Structure formats: structure tokens, C-alpha cells
Amino acid sequence: MLDIKLIRENPQGVQELLNRRTPLTETGGYDLQPLLELDRQQRELEQARSQLQARSNEIGAMIGQKIKGGSKPDAPEILALKEEGNEIKTKLSELEPGEKELIARREELLLALPNLPAGDTPIGRNETENVERRRWGDEYLPPNSDKILPHWEIGEKLGIINVEKAVKVAQARFVALMGAGAALERALISFMLDRQIAAGYLEVMPPVLINSTSLRGTGQLPKFAEESFKCGEDDLWLAPTAEVPVTNLYRDEILAAEDLPIYHCAYTPCFRREAGSYGKDTRGLIRLHQFNKVELVKFVTPETSAAEHEALVGNAEAILQALQLPYRVLELCTGDLGFGAQKCYDLEVWLPSSGKYREISSCSNFGDFQARRANIRFKEKGKKGTQFVHTLNGSGLAVGRTMAAILENYQQPDGTVRVPEVLQPYLGRSVL
RNA sequence: GGAGAGGUGGCCGAGUGGUUGAAGGCGCAGCACUGGAAAUGCUGUUUGGGGGUAACUUCAACGAGGGUUCGAAUCCCUCCCUCUCCGCCA
Structure with a gap:
């Protein structure tokens, strides 16, 4: 607000x-x-x-x-x-x-009203005018990418992604991970959390059924109601991202200045209706109604928020680097900026089967926009009154899309998939 | 789901119609005392809206929303939430 x-x-x-x-x-x-x-x-x-x-x-x-x-x-x-x-x-x-x-x-x-873009956010009309800031990992681009299968085909061949069964159980845009697929997902979650905990984030496991006040606090309501699943009998919604419950942990609180900054990381499943995207990404792990994500959330003072934002992007990038997945960093232009964001970087991972970079993390600085809605303030000793905190968050990372990137980038000619080195201790194997 | 209790300031906790934004305590800040500290004493310490350059001033807030009254934290109604016991349950 x-x-x-x-x-x-x-x-x-x-x-x-x-x-x-x-x-x-x-x-x-x-x-x-x-x-x-x-x-x-x-x-x-x-x-x-x-x-x-x-x-x-x-x-x-x-x-x-x-x-x-x-x-x-x-x-x-x-x-x-x-x-x-x-x-x-x-x-x-x-x-x-x-x-x-x-x-x-x-x-x-x-x-x-949406948030005001930061003064240095590049001006542009839509996603075509986003600005690429940097690329990383060209040396890890897989060779002969024309032979690389899309991740859903590899997943099916290996028997680790099953769409048919999931559609029977739920509906389209759900998947079931089987055997090593489920284990890989779990390994990724643990790996990401461990890294972010080591980077200074306190892990939380929040509710994923959340009330409408919480959704209003972070800006999903009233404007984006059609994007979330609602439980009709109760004032509860399925969280579209951990950003909502984690940010709202501090709703209506007055924090002491010395408690800041607060860093949280959280693994949660996320639920999105994906309304209006019917023709897009209908196959694979890219666009599902339910997916897993490790989220990073920060509560900081206004003076530090720009630097904290860059650092948060770095924390998300560190996961891609550790997994040796090629990616690029885009800065969103004003026309593509999310409703509550004043500045936002998207990380896009390389998906060789489609020859494209795909969003795998979105790191936003909300300034005091969410804090004003959710009434999250802090007080400095000796100073009169209170100030709104700045909130930031970003994916660290979207787990399903990470798995997709691994299945494609780590494919071998014989149809097997190497396990990234950093994940091997978690999985107890080096090949899928 | 059944029965009961309760929601007051950063925290604990008084307060059943008239300077109560709210006693007392804790915590915190300042001052005094001290060589320094502890202990002690004194003083101060909510948030939000409006007006004003400012000093300042005014309104609102005791879970939320209505009502009674010249006047409500206090009385009435509705709703929400929390806790305890019973039932059910991973």
C-alpha cells in the first residue's frame, strides 16, 4: 500500500x-x-x-x-x-x-494501487524490455544440446515423473514423483535449506493454509483472488508462495530495531490456479498447480534494503552455482514488475531442450509496501514513533524447475542423468 | 462436535458508568547516589488520524462491529479469536 x-x-x-x-x-x-x-x-x-x-x-x-x-x-x-x-x-x-x-x-x-517502481528500475512496457544484468555458467552448458530430451520425457523414461497417475488422483497440471524422482525433490529441498541456513537464514515451517488478512498483507488480495485456491467453508486459502505466511508471521508487530535484519528461509508446497495460462507449459514440471519451493524472506531497515536485496539475489544464485546450472539474471522493467515490488530480479536457468532460459527464482524488494499493508513496524531506541520495515523475498529456489534443469543439463547420451556433485551426499547415488 | 473460561499498554496485571489513555508491577530510558558497578531513590516511557513552520492542539483506540447513555474498558446484542476439560484424530 x-x-x-x-x-x-x-x-x-x-x-x-x-x-x-x-x-x-x-x-x-x-x-x-x-x-x-x-x-x-x-x-x-x-x-x-x-x-x-x-x-x-x-x-x-x-x-x-x-x-x-x-x-x-x-x-x-x-x-x-x-x-x-x-x-x-x-x-x-x-x-x-x-x-x-x-x-x-x-x-x-x-x-x-501497485507499488512505485524504484527510481533506478529500468523503464519498459513489458517482459521484452527486461534488462539482462549478467550470465553465469557458460562453461557448464551441455554439449550437443540438440540431442537433449525435454525433462518430462527423461522423467518418464526413468520412471521418476508420472503425470498420468497424478491426473487421475487430482487433475491436469499435477505430477507424481516416483522413486528417485521423489528422492531428488527431497534432496533438493534439504540441500537448498542447508545452504540458506548456512548463509544466515532461520528456517521456518509455516502454515500453508492462510487467511485472507494474510493474503491482503502481502498484496495477493484483493486484486489476485483468482490466482489462489480457496477453501470454501473457511476463510482459508492455499498459500501460493511461502512469502505470504512467512511475511505475515510478523503482521501487526512492532519489532525492535536491534532485532533487524530478520532472515527466514522456508520450504513449503505452493498452490496456484494458473488462471489464464491454459495453453502454456502444459507438459513437465514448469507450470503446475502444486509445486515445492524454498523461499527466502527478509525484514530489514529502509537504509539497508537495496544492499540486502542484492545479497538475497546472491543467496539464490549460490544454489544455481553450487548445482553448476547455467543461468542469467534479468532485472525486470517497470512494465513487468510485480504488483508489490519496487525492484525485482529474475533468475533464469538454462533449459537445453527448449534452448531457452526459464524463470527459476524471482527476487523482489517491496520497500514498505507490504509492511504498510501488514502493519509490520520497527522502533529505534530513543526515537519517537515507529517506522515500517522493508520486506524482501525471493525463491531460493523453485524446486520443480530446478529438477527440470538438472534432468536436462545433466543428461548423458545413454539416457541416464548424472547427479550434481553437491546432491550426491543427499541422494546416496551419482546417477539416475 | 459437546461443556466451560477468557480476550486491557512491550510484558504481567487491576479496573462494573463520570478528568481512566487507563492503578500497581516488570521491562526500558534519563538523572541522583558510587572510584566504577550492584542495590536504592526520583523522573519519564502506547499507537494511529486531523490541524499547525513549530511549540502545540484535537480526535480515535481496552479482540472486532453495532446498541443504550450527556458520558462506556465498564451495561446490552452480534461476530471473531484464544485457553481448559470431554469426544474424535495423524
């Missing part, structure tokens, strides 16, 4: 940054004018209301004092005050619903 004060004080500046995401036109974009108008009306009403309220409080105190001083409750001067109190109450009851309505509508508009 954006700061209404910032919008009020610098509407042109905010509008300009929002236009970098989607230009404001007659047909689209983000128009601040209705919000500013609501805000103006609301403050006007608030002033009128609180003046009346002040007088009402005064009357209450006066009556109290008189009665304490020995006046009878039905003395004329008290009856006169009560009369005035009643008049004020009538006026207040006329003002209050209007103000509440204005506040609710302002909140609604505010919740629908």
Missing part, C-alpha cells in the same frame, strides 16, 4: 512513477484524481466531526464534575447540557456514516 500522505503531498511524482508501469490513458493506467478527491472530502468531514466530538466530550466532563460536586442529575443546568449533548449526537450521527464510507472507498482505491 502506498502512503496516502506521499500521494497527497506529491501527486505528480507518484503519478509519474505509476505511469512507468502502465501509462495513464483514457482506457487504462492508474488515475490518482478520484483518490485525491476522496481524501480531501474525508479530511474535511473529519475536521467537522472531531470539533463536534470535542464539544461533546467537554459536555460529558462538565456533567461529571457537577454531579461529583453535588448537583442533582435533574438540575436545570445539567438538563441544559444534556440537551446540547443530544443535539451534537444527532449531528454526529449525520456525519459519521459519510466519513466511514469515504474512508472505506479511499482504502479500496489505495489497496488497488
Whole structure:
């Protein structure tokens, strides 16, 4: 959520940054004018209301004092005050619903606004204008990539990925991992967690059924309801990413400045409806309704968040490097930036069967956008008031896509797959 | 699912209609005492909105939302959550 004060004080500046995401036109974009108008009306009403309220409080105190001083409750001067109190109450009851309505509508508009891109986020219209920052691991690109099978075919041949059975059990876009496939998934999860724990992250295992307040806190609601699975009987949703439960661990808390930064890593299954992506990536492990992910989440002070962001990307990259998987780092342009992000790097791993880099991690700095929604603050000793923390998160990494990358990049001519060296202790074997 | 108890400030915990934003304690900060510290004493210590350059001022908040009243943490209604016991269960 954006700061209404910032919008009020610098509407042109905010509008300009929002236009970098989607230009404001007659047909689209983000128009601040209705919000500013609501805000103006609301403050006007608030002033009128609180003046009346002040007088009402005064009357209450006066009556109290008189009665304490020995006046009878039905003395004329008290009856006169009560009369005035009643008049004020009538006026207040006329003002209050209007103000509440204005506040609710302002909140609604505010919740629908995305975060402002950071000043140095490259400007662009869509994913074609993302900027490649670096590549890593060219020396590990597999030779004769034209002979490499897509991971789902290899998985099927090895008997470690079974789609048919999963579709029977659930529906399309689910897979069942069998034998070494399940073991590899588990090994990857353990490996990733161990590395991130060693890098200073505290492991958590949060609920993956989460309430709507939590989803609103991180920005998935109200705008992206159709992307998550909802449990109809309860106010519970299946977590689309561990970002939601882990960030919300600290919702409505005031942290001590010396507790920051807080680093968490979490393995969770993730559930996404993938609405609107019906034709895409219909095969394999790339786009599923259920997948595993190790997530990194940071809570930091505003001054450190940019540096913490770079470090977090480095923590995600370290996994790809340890697995010797070639990848590149993209910085998302303003037109492709996620709703809550002010700056975002995507890591894309090389998938030789399709000759493409595919997203395997997305590392975002949310600034205080989520903290404002989820009310996560910190207090510095000796300083008055509180500040919002900055939240950051990134995948470290998406496990299924990592498995896909391994199956393809580590394929051998005889149809077997080498196990990356760092995983061998976890799996107890060197070939699949 | 059945029965009961309860939700107050960073924490514990008083408070059943009238300066109660809230006693007391703990914690924390400052000052005093000390060679230094401990102990002790004194003082201070919630958050959010509005107005104001500021000093300051005003409103709101005792789980949430309604209601009664001139006035509600205190009374009434609805909802949510937590805890205990029983049942069920990995």
C-alpha cells in the first residue's frame, strides 16, 4: 500500500512513477484524481466531526464534575447540557456514516494501487524490455544440446515423473514423483535449506493454509483472488508462495530495531490456479498447480534494503552455482514488475531442450509496501514513533524447475542423468 | 462436535458508568547516589488520524462491529479469536 500522505503531498511524482508501469490513458493506467478527491472530502468531514466530538466530550466532563460536586442529575443546568449533548449526537450521527464510507472507498482505491517502481528500475512496457544484468555458467552448458530430451520425457523414461497417475488422483497440471524422482525433490529441498541456513537464514515451517488478512498483507488480495485456491467453508486459502505466511508471521508487530535484519528461509508446497495460462507449459514440471519451493524472506531497515536485496539475489544464485546450472539474471522493467515490488530480479536457468532460459527464482524488494499493508513496524531506541520495515523475498529456489534443469543439463547420451556433485551426499547415488 | 473460561499498554496485571489513555508491577530510558558497578531513590516511557513552520492542539483506540447513555474498558446484542476439560484424530 502506498502512503496516502506521499500521494497527497506529491501527486505528480507518484503519478509519474505509476505511469512507468502502465501509462495513464483514457482506457487504462492508474488515475490518482478520484483518490485525491476522496481524501480531501474525508479530511474535511473529519475536521467537522472531531470539533463536534470535542464539544461533546467537554459536555460529558462538565456533567461529571457537577454531579461529583453535588448537583442533582435533574438540575436545570445539567438538563441544559444534556440537551446540547443530544443535539451534537444527532449531528454526529449525520456525519459519521459519510466519513466511514469515504474512508472505506479511499482504502479500496489505495489497496488497488501497485507499488512505485524504484527510481533506478529500468523503464519498459513489458517482459521484452527486461534488462539482462549478467550470465553465469557458460562453461557448464551441455554439449550437443540438440540431442537433449525435454525433462518430462527423461522423467518418464526413468520412471521418476508420472503425470498420468497424478491426473487421475487430482487433475491436469499435477505430477507424481516416483522413486528417485521423489528422492531428488527431497534432496533438493534439504540441500537448498542447508545452504540458506548456512548463509544466515532461520528456517521456518509455516502454515500453508492462510487467511485472507494474510493474503491482503502481502498484496495477493484483493486484486489476485483468482490466482489462489480457496477453501470454501473457511476463510482459508492455499498459500501460493511461502512469502505470504512467512511475511505475515510478523503482521501487526512492532519489532525492535536491534532485532533487524530478520532472515527466514522456508520450504513449503505452493498452490496456484494458473488462471489464464491454459495453453502454456502444459507438459513437465514448469507450470503446475502444486509445486515445492524454498523461499527466502527478509525484514530489514529502509537504509539497508537495496544492499540486502542484492545479497538475497546472491543467496539464490549460490544454489544455481553450487548445482553448476547455467543461468542469467534479468532485472525486470517497470512494465513487468510485480504488483508489490519496487525492484525485482529474475533468475533464469538454462533449459537445453527448449534452448531457452526459464524463470527459476524471482527476487523482489517491496520497500514498505507490504509492511504498510501488514502493519509490520520497527522502533529505534530513543526515537519517537515507529517506522515500517522493508520486506524482501525471493525463491531460493523453485524446486520443480530446478529438477527440470538438472534432468536436462545433466543428461548423458545413454539416457541416464548424472547427479550434481553437491546432491550426491543427499541422494546416496551419482546417477539416475 | 459437546461443556466451560477468557480476550486491557512491550510484558504481567487491576479496573462494573463520570478528568481512566487507563492503578500497581516488570521491562526500558534519563538523572541522583558510587572510584566504577550492584542495590536504592526520583523522573519519564502506547499507537494511529486531523490541524499547525513549530511549540502545540484535537480526535480515535481496552479482540472486532453495532446498541443504550450527556458520558462506556465498564451495561446490552452480534461476530471473531484464544485457553481448559470431554469426544474424535495423524
